[in-house]
Amino acid sequence: MEKKKYNVAVVGATGLVGGTFLKVLAEEKFPINKLVLLASEKSKGKKIMFEGKEYEVQVLDENSFDGMDLALFSAGASVSKIYAPIAESKGCLVIDNSSCFRQDADKALIVPEVNAFDADPKLGYARIIANPNCSTIQSIVPLKPLDDKYGLKRVVYTTYQAVSGSGMKGILDLEKTLRGEENTFYPYKIAETCIPEIDVALDNGYTKEEMKMVNETRKMLHRPDLKVAATCVRVPVRNSHAVSIQVELEKPFEIEDVRKLLADYEGIVVVDDLKNHKYPVAQLSNGNNLVYVGRIRRDLSCDNGLLLYTVSDNIRKGAASNAVQIAEYMDKQGWIK
Amino acid sequence: MEKKKYNVAVVGATGLVGGTFLKVLAEEKFPINKLVLLASEKSKGKKIMFEGKEYEVQVLDENSFDGMDLALFSAGASVSKIYAPIAESKGCLVIDNSSCFRQDADKALIVPEVNAFDADPKLGYARIIANPNCSTIQSIVPLKPLDDKYGLKRVVYTTYQAVSGSGMKGILDLEKTLRGEENTFYPYKIAETCIPEIDVALDNGYTKEEMKMVNETRKMLHRPDLKVAATCVRVPVRNSHAVSIQVELEKPFEIEDVRKLLADYEGIVVVDDLKNHKYPVAQLSNGNNLVYVGRIRRDLSCDNGLLLYTVSDNIRKGAASNAVQIAEYMDKQGWIK
Numbered sequence: 001m002e003k004k005k006y007n008v009a010v011v012g013a014t015g016l017v018g019g020t021f022l023k024v025l026a027e028e029k030f031p032i033n034k035l036v037l038l039a040s041e042k043s044k045g046k047k048i049m050f051e052g053k054e055y056e057v058q059v060l061d062e063n064s065f066d067g068m069d070l071a072l073f074s075a076g077a078s079v080s081k082i083y084a085p086i087a088e089s090k091g092c093l094v095i096d097n098s099s100c101f102r103q104d105a106d107k108a109l110i111v112p113e114v115n116a117f118d119a120d121p122k123l124g125y126a127r128i129i130a131n132p133n134c135s136t137i138q139s140i141v142p143l144k145p146l147d148d149k150y151g152l153k154r155v156v157y158t159t160y161q162a163v164s165g166s167g168m169k170g171i172l173d174l175e176k177t178l179r180g181e182e183n184t185f186y187p188y189k190i191a192e193t194c195i196p197e198i199d200v201a202l203d204n205g206y207t208k209e210e211m212k213m214v215n216e217t218r219k220m221l222h223r224p225d226l227k228v229a230a231t232c233v234r235v236p237v238r239n240s241h242a243v244s245i246q247v248e249l250e251k252p253f254e255i256e257d258v259r260k261l262l263a264d265y266e267g268i269v270v271v272d273d274l275k276n277h278k279y280p281v282a283q284l285s286n287g288n289n290l291v292y293v294g295r296i297r298r299d300l301s302c303d304n305g306l307l308l309y310t311v312s313d314n315i316r317k318g319a320a321s322n323a324v325q326i327a328e329y330m331d332k333q334g335w336i337k
Numbered sequence: 338m339e340k341k342k343y344n345v346a347v348v349g350a351t352g353l354v355g356g357t358f359l360k361v362l363a364e365e366k367f368p369i370n371k372l373v374l375l376a377s378e379k380s381k382g383k384k385i386m387f388e389g390k391e392y393e394v395q396v397l398d399e400n401s402f403d404g405m406d407l408a409l410f411s412a413g414a415s416v417s418k419i420y421a422p423i424a425e426s427k428g429c430l431v432i433d434n435s436s437c438f439r440q441d442a443d444k445a446l447i448v449p450e451v452n453a454f455d456a457d458p459k460l461g462y463a464r465i466i467a468n469p470n471c472s473t474i475q476s477i478v479p480l481k482p483l484d485d486k487y488g489l490k491r492v493v494y495t496t497y498q499a500v501s502g503s504g505m506k507g508i509l510d511l512e513k514t515l516r517g518e519e520n521t522f523y524p525y526k527i528a529e530t531c532i533p534e535i536d537v538a539l540d541n542g543y544t545k546e547e548m549k550m551v552n553e554t555r556k557m558l559h560r561p562d563l564k565v566a567a568t569c570v571r572v573p574v575r576n577s578h579a580v581s582i583q584v585e586l587e588k589p590f591e592i593e594d595v596r597k598l599l600a601d602y603e604g605i606v607v608v609d610d611l612k613n614h615k616y617p618v619a620q621l622s623n624g625n626n627l628v629y630v631g632r633i634r635r636d637l638s639c640d641n642g643l644l645l646y647t648v649s650d651n652i653r654k655g656a657a658s659n660a661v662q663i664a665e666y667m668d669k670q671g672w673i674k
Contacts, residue, residue, distance in 0.1 A: 154638045154639065155638065156493070156583060156636070156638055158495035158568075158581045160497070160531045160570065160572065178515065187614040188614075188618045188620055189620065192574065192575060192619055192620060193574055193577070193618040193619035193620055193648075194497045194572060194574060194579050194618070194619075195618060196579070196581075196616050196617070196631070196632050196646045197611060197614060197616060201611035201612040204634065204635070204637075205592070205611065205632070205633070205634030205635070206634060206637075207611065214637060227637070227638040227639065228637065228638055229583075229636045229637040229638040229639075229642070229644065231495075231581045231632065231644060231646065233497065233579070233581070233646075235497065235531060235572050235573070235574075236572070236573050236574060237529065237530055237531060237572075237573060238529060240530070242531050242533070242570070244495045244533075244568045244570070246493060246566075246583075255542070274534060274538035274542065274544070275538040277524040277525075277534060279533050279534060280533070281525045281530040281531070281532060282529055282530035282531075283525055283526065283529060283530055294533070295533050295542070295568065296542070297541065297542030297543060298541070298542070299493070299566045300541075300543075300551060300564070300565065300566045301491045301492065301493055301564040301565055301566040302491065302564065302566075305566070307566065307568060309533050309568065309570075311530075
């Protein structure tokens with residue numbers, strides 16, 4: 001049987017995540033028949049190389065998805081809100097990196113290692129799949145086997161988020177402020193400080209980013225009442241987020257069992273030998289699709305408490321690679337077209 | 338009555354904290370009669386200005402403290418271990434910034450806003466007062482009024498620690514790695530990553546820095562059984578530490594009452610207006626002696642849970658200024674000589 005090939009549209013192709021969609025599609029040899037690169041008016045005519053061939057960026061409009069099978073979106077929630085339903089109406093499967101649809105009851109939110117089963121068409125979800133928040137993706141991968149084996153009782157996240165999470169604007173603001181120039185994107189010179197504000201402020205004193213972590217964790221684990229809190233902080237690191245994760249488990253555990261459980265889980269690399277300076281750092285994760293987990297130890301402040309520290313490339317596993325992995329899973333199941 | 342003046346020795350005068358001792362002593366117009374600057378052999382003869390007068394650095398030896406009333410130490414635990422008892426034996430009051438004596442049962446560990454009462458000679462402590470760990474100082478200031486009013490049940494710290502906490506070596510390693518040069522101090526290029534390792538690794542999977550936060554919190558609050566855990570992470574910020582603090586309180590609280598309680602407490606500035614991008618950042622704290630507290634909100638993951646985020650200049654309030662504040666308190670009480 002011949003392998004299916006797909007007509008693929010990339011929306012936001014000139015952005016940081018968009019460019020990484022292309023890199024990962026090529027690395028993974030995703031079966032592409034026709035590739036269409038879409039962006040806003042200001043990128044019109046821009047040329048982008050893919051697999052040795054030059055593609056001209058086209059302006060996104062209502063007709064962009066005619067004849068397309070798969071659309072990968074990363075152009076912000078406002079673009080997704082308008083164009084993802086149009087793509088869907090044209091019979092295209094959409095995987096959307098924005099936060100637009102993540103909490104919609106009729107749309108699945110997926111990290112393949114964790115809840116690929118939610119992509120099953122029998123469940124009746126829309127043909128728009130939401131790609132989760134970057135920090136949540138790298139956290140939920142180790143949390144899933146812990147929940148399955150020991151039962152999660154409570155989760156508290158404290159993040160160290162790289163500037164690439166804000167796209168090119170974040171990277172440029174770090175570079176500018178490192179040169180001593182004024183900040184033009186973040187509210188303070190990010191080269192000189194951590195900034196405990198990511199995405200907009202909400203009425204409960206949390207940021208939207210923090211509540212994404214709370215709500216997306218609950219949705220993907222199918223634990224709507226799970227107790228979760230988060231503190232999200234931007235740090236002057238170029239790429240790869242870190243998350244300090246604190247969990248209370250229902251059942252008692254041995255640290256060695258936890259280490260083995262995580263090391264055996266798909267997508268995770270355990271790096272945990274503190275005495276030899278081995279733990280997750282950006283130098284390990286930059287440029288690949290894995291979640292690095294280390295600093296695995298008991299939380300001294302509660303019974304059955306566990307502390308972890310994860311690092312992952314937020315543009316890859318935290319965004320583009322996870323989306324492509326969803327597409328690969330859908331292809332394997334024969335669910336793209 | 339004429340104000341007492343003291344013969345003051347500064348040990349480690351050429352270091353980052355040592356230099357800041359001098360800056361703060363001058364700012365505070367601490368009543369100095371004679372000033373002696375001490376360091377190791379390699380700084381011998383170095384000239385340092387203080388209040389318009391030039392001082393020559395002398396090599397630390399057993400006779401350095403003859404005739405001295407007060408010695409401020411910041412030259413590492415190994416130097417303190419040998420020379421602080423010598424200074425004490427010469428009748429000198431020692432305030433030691435190293436971790437050497439902090440857990441000694443016969444020595445007080447003091448943050449003046451929190452437990453100045455522990456400095457009372459009637460309590461029978463040695464005349465060596467330990468200055469606490471940098472991250473613990475800025476955390477314990479807001480924790481004290483919370484403990485007094487609501488009762489602390491559990492504390493979890495997650496830190497963002499600046500490279501100046503490692504002294505000049507840390508700052509130079511950040512600068513080097515920002516220029517793309519190899520790291521020579523930290524185990525990884527700190528310009529490119531956070532590093533979840535501060536001080537040496539212990540057998541329980543924690544670092545010594547993390548256990549300092551646990552043990553020093555208990556000691557200063559006189560709560561030897563308080564449940565505390567910590568994760569300490571170095572970040573590529575030049576100066577000022579941040580700490581995300583999660584507390585469970587015994588009694589229920591209103592957020593507005595907590596905000597007022599903290600704002601009214603000595604040494605704290607509450608900066609907490611997320612919607613207008615007001616929260617603690619290094620730009621606020623660098624160069625002063627205050628503890629900035631913000632992101633005050635409920636911990637959604639437990640009853641009577643509270644989340645805080647503090648920032649303070651780790652070389653000042655986290656080290657030199659706190660030591661000088663202890664000296665000022667001792668002077669005011671007439672307890673130096």
